[in-house]
Structures are given as structure tokens and as C-alpha cells.
Amino acid sequence: xxxxxxxxxxxxxxxxxxxxxxxxxxxxxxxxxxxxxxxxxxxxxxxxxxxxxxxxxxxxxxxxxxxxxxxxxxxxxxxxxxxxxxxxxxxxxxxxxxxxxxxxxxxxxxxxxxxxxxxxxxxxxxxxxxxxxxxxxxxxxxxxxxxxxxxxxxxxxxxxxxxxxxxxxxxxxxxxxxxxxxxxxxxxxxxxxxxxxxxxxxxxxxxxxxxxxxxxxxxxxxxxxxxxxxxxxxxxxxxxxxxxxxxxxxxxxxxxxxxxxxxxxxxxxxxxxxxxxxxxxxxxxxxxxxxxxxxxxxxxxxxxxxxxxxxxxxxxxxxxxxxxxxxxxxxxxxxxxxxxxxxxxxxxxxxxxxxxxxxxxxxxxxxxxxxxxxxxxxxxxxxxxxxxxxxxxxxxxxxxxxxxxxxxxxxxxxxxxxxxxxxxxxxxxxxxxxxxxxxxxxxxxxxxxxxxxxxxxxxxxxxxxxxxxx
Amino acid sequence: xxxxxxxxxxxxxxxxxxxxxxxxxxxxxxxxxxxxxxxxxxxxxxxxxxxxxxxxxxxxxxxxxxxxxxxxxxxxxxxxxxxxxxxxxxxxxxxxxxxxxxxxxxxxxxxxxxxxxxxxxxxxxxxxxxxxxxxxxxxxxxxxxxxxxxxxxxxxxxxxxxxxxxxxxxxxxxx
Numbered sequence: 192x193x194x195x196x197x198x199x200x201x202x203x204x205x206x207x208x209x210x211x212x213x214x215x216x217x218x219x220x221x222x223x224x225x226x227x228x229x230x231x232x233x234x235x236x237x238x239x240x241x242x243x244x245x246x247x248x249x250x251x252x253x254x255x256x257x258x259x260x261x262x263x264x265x266x267x268x269x270x271x272x273x274x275x276x277x278x279x280x281x282x283x284x285x286x287x288x289x290x291x292x293x294x295x296x297x298x299x300x301x302x303x304x305x306x307x308x309x310x311x312x313x314x315x316x317x318x319x320x321x322x323x324x325x326x327x328x329x330x331x332x333x334x335x336x337x338x339x340x341x342x343x344x345x346x347x348x349x350x351x352x353x354x355x356x357x358x359x360x361x362x363x364x365x366x367x368x369x370x371x372x373x374x375x376x377x378x379x380x381x382x383x384x385x386x387x388x389x390x391x392x393x394x395x396x397x398x399x400x401x402x403x404x405x406x407x408x409x410x411x412x413x414x415x416x417x418x419x420x421x422x423x424x425x426x427x428x429x430x431x432x433x434x435x436x437x438x439x440x441x442x443x444x445x446x447x448x449x450x451x452x453x454x455x456x457x458x459x460x461x462x463x464x465x466x467x468x469x470x471x472x473x474x475x476x477x478x479x480x481x482x483x484x485x486x487x488x489x490x491x492x493x494x495x496x497x498x499x500x501x502x503x504x505x506x507x508x509x510x511x512x513x514x515x516x517x518x519x520x521x522x523x524x525x526x527x528x529x530x531x532x533x534x535x536x537x538x539x540x541x542x543x544x545x546x547x548x549x550x551x552x553x554x555x556x557x558x559x560x561x562x563x564x565x566x567x568x569x570x571x572x573x574x575x576x577x578x579x580x581x582x583x584x585x586x587x588x589x590x591x592x593x594x595x596x597x598x599x600x601x602x603x604x605x606x607x608x609x610x611x612x613x614x615x616x617x618x619x620x621x622x623x624x625x626x627x628x629x630x631x632x633x634x635x636x637x638x639x640x641x642x643x644x645x646x647x648x649x650x651x652x653x654x655x656x657x658x659x660x661x
Numbered sequence: 662x663x664x665x666x667x668x669x670x671x672x673x674x675x676x677x678x679x680x681x682x683x684x685x686x687x688x689x690x691x692x693x694x695x696x697x698x699x700x701x702x703x704x705x706x707x708x709x710x711x712x713x714x715x716x717x718x719x720x721x722x723x724x725x726x727x728x729x730x731x732x733x734x735x736x737x738x739x740x741x742x743x744x745x746x747x748x749x750x751x752x753x754x755x756x757x758x759x760x761x762x763x764x765x766x767x768x769x770x771x772x773x774x775x776x777x778x779x780x781x782x783x784x785x786x787x788x789x790x791x792x793x794x795x796x797x798x799x800x801x802x803x804x805x806x807x808x809x810x811x812x813x814x815x816x817x818x819x820x821x822x823x824x825x826x827x828x829x830x831x832x833x834x835x836x
Contacts, residue, residue, distance in 0.1 A: 210698065210799035335737065344737040348746045353759040360763040364770045371774060374783075375797070379698070382794040397778065398787035401796050403708060405781045406700040411713040412777050419719075419766045430759055630699040633799075637675075 202641035203297055206479040210633050213480075217625045217632070218380055220475045225622060228474055233618045239611020246604035247322055255325045257601045263594035264584045268602040269323040271576040272609060275459070276316035277358065277431055278452075278572060281424055282460025283309025284365055287372070288420035291413070296639055297488050299631040300481045303376075304471060305464045306369040307624070311616040312463070313362045315609045320354070322605070350433035357430040364423055368416045371409070374399050376625045428456040435579065442522035442583040445510070451503035455572060458496035458542070461489050462568035467617065469562050471626060480627045487555045493568065494549040500575075501543030522583060530595055531582040534574050541571020664835050666812065667693060668819045669792045669804040670828030675701045678801035681826035682707050685803065690822060696792065696802040719773040726768025730761040790836035800830075807833070 208216070225233075250257055260267050283306035290298035321330050333355045335345045345352050378399035381392035399405070432452035435443040465486065472481040511523040527535050545567050548554045555561070586593050598606075620626075637643055672678045678701060685692055686707065695708060705712075738744070739752040749756065778784050796802050803823075808815050816833070823831045 214698075214798045335733070341742055344742060346744075346746055347734045347738055347760060348749055348753055348756040350759075353763075356760045356763040360767040363767060367770055367774045371777070375699075379797040382791065382797045393788050394786050397783040397785060398789040399783060399797075400789050400791055401696040401698060402781075403695040403697065403701075403704055404710060405783075406697065407705055407710055408713045408715050408777055408781060410700050411715045412773055415716050415719045415773060416770060419723075419770055422762075423766050426759070426762060433759075634699040634702075 200639070200644065201482070201484040202644040203300060203482065203484065203639035204480060204632060204636055205482055205641045207642045208479065208636065208640060210636065213632055213636065214379055214383070214629060216477070216479070217376075217627050217629050218383060220621060221380060221623060221625065222383070226474070229618065229622070233615070236611050236614040236618055239608055240615045241608075241611070242604050243608020243612050246601050246608055247318070249601055250322055250605065251327055255323070257599060259596060259599040259602065261594050261596065263587060263592050264581060264596040266323075266580050266584060267596055268577075268598045268606055269319050271573065271580050272606050273316050273319035273323075274431055274576045274580075275573045276312050276319070276609065276613075278428065278456035278459040278576075279463045279569075280309045280312035280316060280361075280365075280460065281428060281453075281456035282464045283307070283312075284361075284368070284420050284424040285457055285460065286464070287368065288417040288424065291417040292421060295488075296635050297485050299628055299635055300485045301464060301468055301489070301627075302631070303369075303372065303624070303628045304468060304621075304626050305460075306365060306372070307620045308463060308467055308617065309365050309460075310362065310369060311613050311620075312460075313358065313365065314616070315613050317358060317362070318609060318612075319605075320358075350430060350437050353430045354434060357427045361423060361427045364416070364420055368413075368420060371412060371416070372628060372631075373624055375401065375409070376629045379629055380625065425453055428453045440583055440587075441516075441518040442526065443579070445507065447503055447506060447510075451500065454496045454499040454503065455542075455575060458493060458500055459568060459572035461493050461496070462565040462572070465489055465493070465561055465565035466569065469558060469565070471621060475621065475626060477627060480632060483556050483558070486558065486561055487552075490549045490555040490561060490564075493564070494546050494555075497542055497546035497568065501539075504539065504543060518588070521586070525586045526578060526582050529582060529586060531578065531585065534578045534582065538571055538574040538578050541567045542575060545571070665693075666807040666833060666835050667792065667804050668807055668816060668831070668833045669802050670819075670823035670826070671793060671795065671800040671802050671830040672827065673800065673829050675801055677827055678803065679703060679707060681803055681828070684826050685822065688822065690805065690819070693804045693806045696796045696804070698797050698799060698801075701801070715773060715777060718776045719769045722772025723765045723769035725772075726765040727761055729768070730764035731757055734760060790834075792834055792836070793830075793832070803828075 204213075206212075258267065258269070260269075283302070286298050286305045287302040290302075321327055324330055333345065333352065336342075373395075374397050377392050377396035378401065381389060381396045384392050429449040429452065432448035436445060436448040438444060468481055468489075469486070472478050508523055508527075511519045514520075545564060548560065548564065581596055585595060670681075672681060675697065678695070678697065682692065682695060682704065686709070692708065695704065697704075704710075734757045735752060743751045745751070746753070782789065791797075792802055792804060793800065805819050807819075820831060
């Protein structure tokens with residue numbers, strides 16, 4: 192029996208899989224001893240995590256004075272890293288929520304890992320606002336709790352406060368969505384496991400049985416969570432962009448920021464998904480589930496969002512000139528040709544120019560090109576945030592306070608360390624959880640497995656050959 | 662809770678499962694439950710399952726979130742301690758939109774997820790009895806509860822049913 196399949200669609204599951212084979216393939220990485228590559232990668236990641244712990248403790252102990260921020264440039268690498276990580280944390284929910292609503296079946300191959308990546312990226316992002324407060328032990332001041340100072344409430348007009356709510360909501364909802372999807376797959380691992388692993392996965396699987404009513408509720412829950420997460424994911428980076436757009440700094444005070452930031456977030460998020468998935472599919476031998484077709488689809492998203500971001504860069508330049516407003520004009524002249532021209536150049540090259548290579552199908556389907564491009568985009572998007580933040584602040588209204596900023600070793604250490612935190616969490620994830628959503632792959636097998644697609648193709652070709660209507 | 666004697670059959674394909682459930686309905690056999698490794702579409706109407714009401718729960722929780730956020734901010738800024746921030750009015754409604762939206766989503770999501778696990782009888786560390794290890798892998802299962810008295814007669818009836826619908830494995834289990 193096969194369901195209706197489109198013969199022109201590329202199969203999403205290759206290798207003539209059966210349901211049981213899917214279980215075997217995807218559970219295998221959690222069941223075998225870790226490979227040498229994994230152990231080495233984990234050791235390096237934990238090393239960087241230790242660097243993170245050290246530099247953060249240094250910052251807390253010495254104070255923000257250990258960073259090279261000054262009176263003019265109050266936001267440097269800290270907020271650059273924050274926005275960069277939050278942006279990366281946008282692809283997962285986009286893949287799992289928006290593509291679920293659009294019924295894009297290729298999402299099933301990559302949604303689990305992308306959502307995990309989202310959660311870890313948001314965790315990294317959350318570190319930066321906390322440590323840049325300086326006195327981290329007073330971080331709870333950002334929440335409106337009944338205090339002894341009146342109570343004096345927080346300022347609900349402030350976009351920085353909106354950010355607190357946006358990021359914490361985004362993290363919570365992404366975590367719930369991700370874990371609810373994981374529960375049936377943990378049950379699959381549980382039913383294959385023995386001894387202590389069985390006990391562990393029994394706890395993780397929440398007592399899932401696979402009952403028809405439970406599946407019905409599970410699907411209803413997934414759909415509504417996707418419906419909620421879709422505006423949420425757009426709102427989060429919109430609110431992050433409000434941190435800048437609601438200020439009165441030339442170069443920040445623009446209405447284009449929300450859509451431009453959201454496009455940039457999706458752009459950088461997909462790049463990070465590519466970086467990770469290309470390694471994961473190779474190391475865990477999941478090429479049949481994360482196919483070249485998946486990679487091509489994601490490259491199309493990168494091309495689209497990269498071009499949107501590029502159009503936004505050019506629009507900003509045009510509007511600065513067209514507005515006739517000298518401060519705005521100066522801000523953009525300074526951005527492109529001022530002391531940080533090299534950062535602007537890096538941003539333009541990586542984000543606007545280089546993704547255009549994906550107009551060619553051959554490039555979209557080339558694993559090596561994709562990997563190099565994904566690194567380019569990650570670097571480019573980091574520079575975008577740096578350009579927006581540091582260059583704008585470096586040249587303010589008063590030429591006597593103009594300044595220049597290079598990070599101290601502590602700031603560099605915190606950034607590299609946050610990569611350590613991210614990869615440590617991701618490496619633990621690929622060992623413990625099924626990296627591809629097992630149940631969801633099974634549910635698309637009959638419509639998108641290669642053996643069924645081929646069968647349909649043959650059937651339709653025969654009919655056409657004999658001159659029949661299809 | 663009293664132990665239940667359950668007879669169950671495993672099928673290899675979801676199409677076999679669908680036709681088996683259809684047969685059971687036609688023969689007026691009372692299905693205890695159906696288990697599958699992934700959601701089988703088209704099963705709910707055949708089994709006669711009503712649509713889940715979980716989305717209504719989501720709406721109610723979302724509404725609570727909206728009211729909580731908007732009400733609290735209005736009370737805190739306009740009534741409890743009115744302060745003029747940046748020349749804005751005491752009750753700056755547009756400023757409340759982001760937080761109101763976020764809390765709506767947060768309340769709806771947490772409320773729905775907690776409700777989901779509660780009504781399904783699931784949670785961290787809960788272990789519900791499973792009939793067969795392959796149900797979460799590649800087998801589709803139909804289960805019937807056996808009566809206390811006249812068990813062997815009951816069993817014969819179900820065994821005949823499983824044979825006629827093409828089950829690949831039939832077994833009993835006390836859960």
C-alpha cells in the first residue's frame with residue numbers, strides 16, 4: 192500500500208527504509224559507545240566552557256571595568272553576542288512551527304536538531320544581558336516582584352524590559368514544544384533499552400504508551416503550539432530590534448529594523464543549522480534522513496533571507512541620503528567609510544554578496560560549498576550586529592567624545608566560551624536524544640520514502656506512455 | 662486499581678490496522694485502546710474518537726494571560742505608583758502590547774502542556790504499562806479487555822477476530 196505521492200518531488204527518506212529500519216538508524220547513535228571524534232569534540236567544547244566560566248567569574252569579580260567599554264561605547268561585544276545568539280536561536284522554531292503550518296514535510300528531517308540548537312543558542316544569549324548588568328546578584332530586579340521599595344514597579348515602557356519577557360517566553364515555549372515532540376521518541380528508545388538506560392529513558396519518556404487518544408491530543412497540542420510559536424518567533428527579534436529602534440540614536444532609530452532583524456535572525460539561524468547538520472549527518476550517518484534535498488531547501492531560505500537583509504542594508508543607505516537629515520547621513524557615511532569600515536565590508540561581503548552563489552542549483556546541492564557558506568554567514572551576521580552597535584556608538588553627536596573600541600581578552604574569552612557552552616550542550620544532546628524525529632519521519636515515509644515515490648513515478652509514466660489520462 | 666486482562670494483536674502496517682479497527686466496529690467488539698508508533702491519520706473517525714478539546718484549554722489559558730498582563734501593568738503604572746516615563750501618559754496602552762502578547766503565549770503554552778500531560782496521565786517518572794516493546798517501533802496494536810468470567814470463551818472470539826484481520830502476533834497480558 193502506498194499513499195498518494197507526487198512523482199516530481201524529491202524523496203525525503205532514502206535507502207528503501209522500513210519503519211523498523213528507521214528506528215534502528217536513528218536510535219543507534221544513542222546506543223553505541225561514543226566515537227573518538229565525539230570524545231575529542233566534547234573535550235574541546237568543555238575546554239571552552241571552562242574558559243567561559245573563568246572569564247565570566249573574572250567579570251563578576253573584577254567588574255565590567257575588565258571590559259574595554261568606555262563612556263562613549265557602552266555596548267560592545269556583550270550585546271553583539273547577545274543579538275547574534277538570539278538570532279541563531281530563530282531557525283529552530285521557524286523550522287518546526289512555521290514549516291509545520293505550511294505543511295513542508297522536509298522539516299521532519301531537521302526540526303529536532305534545529306529546535307535543540309535554538310534552545311541552546313537562547314541559553315547562550317541569555318548569559319550576556321545578565322553578565323553585562325555588572326551586579327549579577329541583582330538580576331532579579333528586572334522582574335516586577337513585590338519589593339520593599341514601595342513597591343516600585345519596573346518600567347513597562349522600556350524595550351529592554353519587553354526583551355526580558357520576550358526571551359524568557361521564547362525559551363520556555365521552545366523548550367515545551369521541543370520536549371513534547373521528544374516524548375514519543377524517548378519512549379521508542381526506552382522500549383529498546385535495558386537496565387539503567389531503561390530506567391533513565393522511562394523517566395524521560397513520561398510514561399508514553401502511543402495510545403490513539405494520546406496521539407490525537409499530541410497532534411492537537413503540536414499544532415496549537417506551532418500556531419503560538421509562529422507569531423512568537425517573529426515577535427522576539429522584533430522586540431530585540433526595538434532595543435535599538437526606539438532609541439534616538441541616528442542609525443538605530445529606523446522603522447525598518449523589525450523586519451530586517453527578523454530576516455537576519457532566520458538567515459543566521461539557518462546558517463548555524465547547516466553548520467551543525469552537515470557535521471551531524473556525516474558523523475551519525477544520517478544521510479538518508481537529512482538528504483541533499485533538505486540542504487538545498489535550507490540554502491533556498493538562506494538565499495531569500497540573505498537577500499532581504501541585503502535589500503535592507505541598501506534601503507538604509509538610500510533613506511539616509513533621501514531623508515536629507517545630516518545626522519542620519521553622517522551615521523551611514525561613518526558606518527561604511529569610518530574607522531570600522533572593515534567590519535562593514537565584512538558584513539556586506541558575507542551577508543549580501545556571498546549567498547548569491549546559491550542561485551546556482553549545483554552550489555545549493557554541494558555539501559562543501561554549503562558548509563563554507565554557512566560559516567561565512569555566521570561571521571557576517573556577527574559583524575552585522577557589531578557594525579550596528581559599536582560603529583554607531585563610536586561617533587555620537589559630540590565630536591569631543593568620539594572614541595574607538597577594541598575588546599579586552601575577557602570579552603574575547605566570554606565570546607569563545609559561549610561557543611563552548613553551546614557545543615557542549617549540543618554534543619550531549621546528540622548522545623542522549625534521537626537527533627531526527629523518529630515518529631514524524633515514520634509518518635511521512637509512505638508519502639516521501641524513495642521506494643514509494645519511485646513506484647508512483649513508474650505508474651504515472653506507464654499511464655502516460657499508453658496515452659491515458661493521469 | 663484492579664488488574665486488567667488484556668488480549669492484543671499486532672499488525673505490520675497502518676492500513677491493516679485501519680481495516681482491523683473497521684471490522685471490530687462492524688462486529689461490535691469493544692476496543693480498549695489502539696496503539697501505534699506514530700499518529701495514524703484516519704483512525705480517529707473509525708474508532709469514533711471525538712476531537713480533542715485541548716485547543717479550548719489553550720484559548721482559556723491564553724485569555725487568562727492577556728488579562729493578567731494587561732491588568733497588572735495598568736494597575737502598576739496607572740494606579741499603584743503613577744510615574745511619567747518620557748512624557749508618556751500614565752496609562753500608555755501601546756507600550757503594553759509586547760508584554761501582553763508574550764504573556765498570552767506563555768500562559769497558553771504552559772497551560773496546554775500541563776493539561777496535556779495531566780489528562781494523558783503522564784509526567785516525569787510515571788511508568789504506564791506497555792503491551793509490547795515493538796509498539797513504539799514498527800507495530801500497530803489493537804487491544805481488548807477480557808471479561809472476568811467466561812474468559813476462555815471471550816478469548817476465542819477475539820482470537821478468531823485477530824486471525825481474520827491478519828494480525829501478525831496475538832498475545833495476552835495482565836496490566
